[in-house]
Amino acid sequence: MRLIAVMLLGVVLMTSCVRKKKEVVEPIDTSSMVHEVAVKKVLQANAYTYLQVAENDQEYWIAVEKMEPQLGGTYFFADAMEMKDFKSTDLDTVFSSVFFVQKLSTSKAASSPAMANPHGSAQGRQSVELDQSIQLEPVKGGITIGQLFASKAEYAGKEVLVRGKVTKVNNEIMGRNWVHIQDGTDADGSYDLTLTTDASIAVGDIVTMQGTVAVDKDFGAGYFYHVIVEGAVVK
Known part of the structure; x- marks a missing residue:
């Protein structure tokens, strides 16, 4: 019985670890051209910074080129490209959904749809x-x-x-x-x-x-x- 208990505990721990590797978010509301978000969590990778942000009653993940955002700070960005089931090799984490934006701005006026494309522009x-x-x-x-x-x-x-x-x-x-x-x-x-x-x-x-x-x-x-x-x- 003791051996079985130890094995069950191991399975629970392994399942817990796997779940931590998958970040689940709700779909972003794309009805607004400029998004105003508050930073809730920051994960730093080699080339990108991943941020869990809150917008109204939604929380989701975005990714930008390496930066040092302020935790709890308010930022703005325009349209973003969504990547589903995206794996960050650096973080060894799979995001159910992450939105790549080129730049976060502290000013709403500085945000525009053309800034959002991580590869080029609209x-x-x-x-x-x-x-x-x-x-x-x-x-x-x-x-x-x-x-x-x-x-x-x-x-x-x-x-x-x-x-x-x-x-x-x-x-x-x-x-x-x-x-x-x-x-x-x-x-x-x-x-x-x-x-x-x-x-x-x-x-x-x-x-x-x-x-x-x-x-x-x-x-x-x-x-x-x-x-x-x-x-x-x-x-």
Whole structure:
């Protein structure tokens, strides 16, 4: 009997540990363009800060690039991209639902829907500022970012080789890393190219990457890319 009791206690403890790995939240109310939230809990990972927040009678999780929020503080953000059953490798935790936002603001006026997309901006607008100091020659056998945007239909579904300087990185979203590069070329104001990759890349790196072009790619929730290179690898 004592052995059985010990075994039952072990099962209870193991079940308790598993339950702690799954964060359950109610769906966010997306009827408001700007959300005002109070921070209830903070979890720090390597690249992201996860916050359990309260908005009116709702509590849910959001994730932003690494920051030091004030516990109990009030913040604002615009539309967010929801990831369901999202696993944070750093925290070894699965969130039933977490909303990725690019930036929390202490001012409601500073929040706008375009700030919410962790990869780019709504409707394909360029969210990364043009770095005029970047002037790179295309790699042999490759194309420039300007050429890609100017002739996107020609390259749709094809592999391309591009070279650029990394201007922004968002890691571990939808099971991949999102890398923005520029090379000094553009087409009608489109100068920042987004690539998805498994590679670990840092802002400021100059990289040559090869991947498959997708055009007019819609990930839902207003996150749309006129051109994106998927499954890119460093060459």
